[in-house]
Amino acid sequence: MTRSSLLRAHIEDTLALIADGEAQLRHQAAVPCVDVATELFLQWEDWYRPNDEAFARAFAPADAATLRAFHDVFLTVRSHCMHRALPIAELVQTTAWKRYSGAARTALGMLRSALAAA
Numbered sequence: 001m002t003r004s005s006l007l008r009a010h011i012e013d014t015l016a017l018i019a020d021g022e023a024q025l026r027h028q029a030a031v032p033c034v035d036v037a038t039e040l041f042l043q044w045e046d047w048y049r050p051n052d053e054a055f056a057r058a059f060a061p062a063d064a065a066t067l068r069a070f071h072d073v074f075l076t077v078r079s080h081c082m083h084r085a086l087p088i089a090e091l092v093q094t095t096a097w098k099r100y101s102g103a104a105r106t107a108l109g110m111l112r113s114a115l116a117a118a
Contacts, residue, residue: 002057003054004054004055004057004058007047007049007052007054007055007058008058008059010047011047011048012108012111012112014043014044014047015070015104015107015108016104016108018044018100019104019105019108020101021092021097021101024040024088025088025089025092028088028089035088036088037086037091037097038082041074041081041082044071044074048067048071048074050064050067050068050071059111062114063111066107066110066111066114067107067111069107070103070104070106070107073100074100076096077096077097077100080096081096081097081100
């Protein structure tokens with residue numbers, strides 16, 4: 001697997017987990033010592049590197065624009081949620097988290113549609 005394809009897979013996996021509240025709750029139950037909300041923010045920060053050469057090879061310009069739009073939502077939600085320190089079971093019920101999950105579902109759907117059309 002190339003660095004670009006690995007990066008794309010990590011970004012898609014992260015978006016899929018952000019998009020799935022039930023999966024977040026299952027993950028929290030399986031690993032109670034981890035703060036899943038914080039982990040999801042950190043994972044996105046780890047993988048979203050739009051200035052990286054591998055990123056440019058992994059994502060067409062339209063895909064990069066999709067991810068940039070999601071990143072804008074991420075920044076807003078992170079600034080709102082990181083200070084609240086709510087457990088994931090409560091956080092998934094907030095308007096901000098629902099916006100975050102919805103934006104991830106949208107981005108993931110657009111990425112997968114673009115890939116299928118290619």
